[in-house]
Amino acid sequence: MSHKFKTPDAILSLHHLRIINCNSISSPLTWGFPAISAFAGFTEALNRKIQKVADFDVELKGVGVICHEFDPQVNKADGQFEWTFKQTRNPLEKKGGNAVSASLQEEGRCHIDITLVIGVYGDLEDDKDEDNLETFVLETMQTMRIAGGSVLPATKRYPRCKFMTVPPNKAEREKLFRRFRRSLMPGFALVDRSDYLEAHVEQMQKNTPNVTAIDGLLDLSRLTSKCAELSEDKDYRNQEEKEDKKYEWEVQRKPGWFVPIPIGYVGISELYGPGEIARCRDMHVPAQFVESVYSIGEWVSPHRISELNNILWFHDYREDDDLYLLVNNYQENINN
Numbered sequence: 001m002s003h004k005f006k007t008p009d010a011i012l013s014l015h016h017l018r019i020i021n022c023n024s025i026s027s028p029l030t031w032g033f034p035a036i037s038a039f040a041g042f043t044e045a046l047n048r049k050i051q052k053v054a055d056f057d058v059e060l061k062g063v064g065v066i067c068h069e070f071d072p073q074v075n076k077a078d079g080q081f082e083w084t085f086k087q088t089r090n091p092l093e094k095k096g097g098n099a100v101s102a103s104l105q106e107e108g109r110c111h112i113d114i115t116l117v118i119g120v121y122g123d124l125e126d127d128k129d130e131d132n133l134e135t136f137v138l139e140t141m142q143t144m145r146i147a148g149g150s151v152l153p154a155t156k157r158y159p160r161c162k163f164m165t166v167p168p169n170k171a172e173r174e175k176l177f178r179r180f181r182r183s184l185m186p187g188f189a190l191v192d193r194s195d196y197l198e199a200h201v202e203q204m205q206k207n208t209p210n211v212t213a214i215d216g217l218l219d220l221s222r223l224t225s226k227c228a229e230l231s232e233d234k235d236y237r238n239q240e241e242k243e244d245k246k247y248e249w250e251v252q253r254k255p256g257w258f259v260p261i262p263i264g265y266v267g268i269s270e271l272y273g274p275g276e277i278a279r280c281r282d283m284h285v286p287a288q289f290v291e292s293v294y295s296i297g298e299w300v301s302p303h304r305i306s307e308l309n310n311i312l313w314f315h316d317y318r319e320d321d322d323l324y325l326l327v328n329n330y331q332e333n334i335n336n
Contacts, residue, residue, distance in 0.1 A: 005314050005329065007173070008062065008119030012137060013162045015115050015183065016068060022149035024072055024085070024108035027262035027292045031108055033070060034147035035262050036190060036297075036313050036326050039063050042146045043118055044315075049140055056133055058122035064311035066302060068187040069113035085109065112149070115184055119312055120163070130163045137161050166308065174306060181302040188299035189311045191330035193258065196220075197296040220296050221260045224252045261297040265290035267322030293325065300330070 026035035040063055047060035073086040086109070090102035124130050138161045142151055154160040164180065167173050201216035228250050269289035277287045305311055310330045317324055 005062065005309060005312070006121070007309055008121060008166055008312075009123065010120040010163060010165045011308070012060070012118040012120055012133075013115065013164065013180070013183070014118070014137075014141065015160060015162065016113055016155075017116065017146065017160075018111075018113050018152040019146050019149040020111045020152060021109045022112055022147040024110040027294070029292070029294065030260050030262060032072065032110075032259070033067065033112070033190070034110070036065065037262065037264065038147035039065050039116060040313060040315065040326055042144065043116075045144060046118075046137065046140065050136070053136065055129070056124070056136070058120050058124065058133070060118050061121055062119035062312035062314045064117035064189060064313065066115040066117070066184045066187040066189045066311075067112060067299070068115065071111040073109040073111070115187065117308075117311060134161045134163050173308065177306070177308050181305065184302040187302065188257070189302055189305060190261070190297050191300050191305075191311065192263065192295060192313075192328035193256070193298045193330070194263075194295040196256075196258070196298075217260055217294055217296060220254065220258050225249050226252060257299040259297050259299065260294055262292045263295045263327075264293045264323065264325035266293050266324075271322075288322070290324065293323065305330070
């Protein structure tokens, strides 16, 4: 997906947000880190709140996610291979004069520590407006949910919200980003690698012509082991081991930290007008039945990213194909 989006006039950096009880079931097929659409939704909700304040003539578009810590609420019993989500016990209910246990609501949860980089379009008149915007975002953010989770209070160690103007000159912009990305470490930024998925599927089709995109997605998502012959220069503990053990199992390493991710939705029905579908959340906008669209993402260390736009995800609606996507312009560029 090669899409060009205008570089933001400024960025809002929300550093080290500690969020508990986020939704860890990102799609019908994947679980783990929350879907990128959850953070794009938070950005849009925050943008709408800003639009209601006449003092700020700016618009928020595009969001980058850097994960510093990920703590899934899962458990594995002794001797078992499967992980299960930890469930919460709800308060007792009163039935027939007796207190009984409430029904369990099965859900997947995780605690995360992230930094959000949000693109800002528009101009602020002076430093006072910038400070006012930082204060407004900080106060408003505390009242909102992010990926279904609750934002914990800020600590003194990190400035929670920082506004930075992006220079129009490319050289100055890259210099600013090189300085800024140090504050994102240690951590990993989530970027789109649909280009690698396409190349991987083409490579698989050379051996098996009927391979589909879902086969390539599953192949990149799984842990593959193979039996390999031991090299002659391998160190052995004794002569007996050298004679008896000639093969070993090894994991096939991939060129990056790839993960399957949902990147949007595709329509599976016609687009219905406002109010045509009963019990919609918003009866004043059109509605459509959709299913998830998947791709491959990669967790990349910020020091390997040279351009601000490479970490930002943008909304992209393709009316002809009924696609509602989140796209990212990451280009692999490893800095030595």
